Amino acid sequence: MFQRKLATELLKRITEPRKRIQIVLGPRQTGKTTAVGQAIHSAGIRSHFVSADDPQMLSGEWIRNAWNYGRTLAAEEEAKGSSDGALLVIDEIQKVDQWSAYVKLLWDEDVRTKVNLKVILTGSSSLLLAKGMADSLMGRFEVLQSTHWSFQECEDAFGYTFDDYLLFGGFPGASDYVDDYDRWASYMGNSIIEPSISQDILQLEQVRKPALLRALFMLGASYSGQELSLTKVLGQMQDAGNTITLAHYLELLNSAGMLCGLQKYSLGAVRTRKSSPRFMAYDPSFMVFTAGATRETLESDLAWRGHLVESAVGAYLLARSKVDNFEVYYWRNQGAEVDFVIKKGQSVTAIEVKSGRVKGVGGSLEFLKRNPDAFSYVLGSQPFPIEDFIRGKFPLFPK
Numbered sequence: 001m002f003q004r005k006l007a008t009e010l011l012k013r014i015t016e017p018r019k020r021i022q023i024v025l026g027p028r029q030t031g032k033t034t035a036v037g038q039a040i041h042s043a044g045i046r047s048h049f050v051s052a053d054d055p056q057m058l059s060g061e062w063i064r065n066a067w068n069y070g071r072t073l074a075a076e077e078e079a080k081g082s083s084d085g086a087l088l089v090i091d092e093i094q095k096v097d098q099w100s101a102y103v104k105l106l107w108d109e110d111v112r113t114k115v116n117l118k119v120i121l122t123g124s125s126s127l128l129l130a131k132g133m134a135d136s137l138m139g140r141f142e143v144l145q146s147t148h149w150s151f152q153e154c155e156d157a158f159g160y161t162f163d164d165y166l167l168f169g170g171f172p173g174a175s176d177y178v179d180d181y182d183r184w185a186s187y188m189g190n191s192i193i194e195p196s197i198s199q200d201i202l203q204l205e206q207v208r209k210p211a212l213l214r215a216l217f218m219l220g221a222s223y224s225g226q227e228l229s230l231t232k233v234l235g236q237m238q239d240a241g242n243t244i245t246l247a248h249y250l251e252l253l254n255s256a257g258m259l260c261g262l263q264k265y266s267l268g269a270v271r272t273r274k275s276s277p278r279f280m281a282y283d284p285s286f287m288v289f290t291a292g293a294t295r296e297t298l299e300s301d302l303a304w305r306g307h308l309v310e311s312a313v314g315a316y317l318l319a320r321s322k323v324d325n326f327e328v329y330y331w332r333n334q335g336a337e338v339d340f341v342i343k344k345g346q347s348v349t350a351i352e353v354k355s356g357r358v359k360g361v362g363g364s365l366e367f368l369k370r371n372p373d374a375f376s377y378v379l380g381s382q383p384f385p386i387e388d389f390i391r392g393k394f395p396l397f398p399k
Helices: 005-014 032-043 060-079 099-113 126-135 151-158 162-168 172-177 181-202 210-222 230-235 243-255 269-274 284-291 295-300 302-324 362-370 386-390
Strands: 021-025 046-051 086-091 117-123 141-145 259-264 278-281 327-333 336-344 347-353 375-379
Touching (some): 005 032, 021 032, 046 060, 099 117, 151 162, 151 386, 162 302, 181 243, 181 284, 210 243, 210 259, 210 278, 230 243, 302 327, 302 336, 302 347, 327 362, 336 362
Parallel strands (some): 021 141
Antiparallel strands (some): 259 278, 336 347
16 A cells, blocks of 8 residues: 555654654545554554544543543553553544643643653644644644645556646545546545535534635635635625635635635735735645536646646645745736745745746746845746656755
């Protein structure tokens, strides 16, 4: 079975002496549970796995019961003279109310009593997990990101071509349906998109207008890679709302790894926050699904294909940003624009994508005039093919 780097890193941390809670964070159906299972199998450590998918069982006492069973396993290992300890895995922890307070209490008890119980928590809502981590667990955890699968991973695991990846994206489960579009569309809608909205957002957040949130995702994903003001977006919505509500819903969609709004790159933070967002889907398959596109669309509509390729580059950058801790923007000044600007510390790289649409490179040249210390990539021709870029063959910050 194919093993991602996430599983390798988890294995390393499981086999280390007990130090901190490991939190595996990422969108649903990206293989969090599989990676944890692979790491546990390789480590050979005794473990107890529980899932918070059953809302009837969720409470602080439920966490304590699972934790106590893990403690029993750790005590049995100690009695045998083993220093490996035991492992407790709680899947989708964010569904338990006040989870972080209970985890803090139990973890600190184990620190005081020297119980060798290692802990892995997984979750699909980065917003809710971030709240809990900031409120109670400061200094007690490390985060590992489970992003959508990259083109390189899909190529290695499933033999995807570049067009396969553009259409079916980075969900491993989609590989079962590459020859059956209708079943793929059903899988995307029923197993990924709707559960991400109804379970990872609506069950866990106060959303007054669920229909508006769904409509925002459908519209934003279909316009992935394009800049739209929230006022204009409202004009295309049937459900009434305001730009503040839309901005909040976009944040929720971002927390679920579905859709975000890239902000315009500027040296002034205030101007950056006030810019119109450029919608960006976290996976190219979201754009394909919401547009109702097919393989024939990809082959016959070069302009649409160009937008999809740009969206795939954006999705790759978003995934890398979660792991490598950098920021992703776009840039525009009058008639000049750059598709993506990434920033890490003082390092800045401008990325222009030439992907089927007629575009010049004047935007990159203008950006470099204004930001002379930046580096620039023009993707889509030698020496920087788009496919190789999203395979990770080029450094993002060469300078």
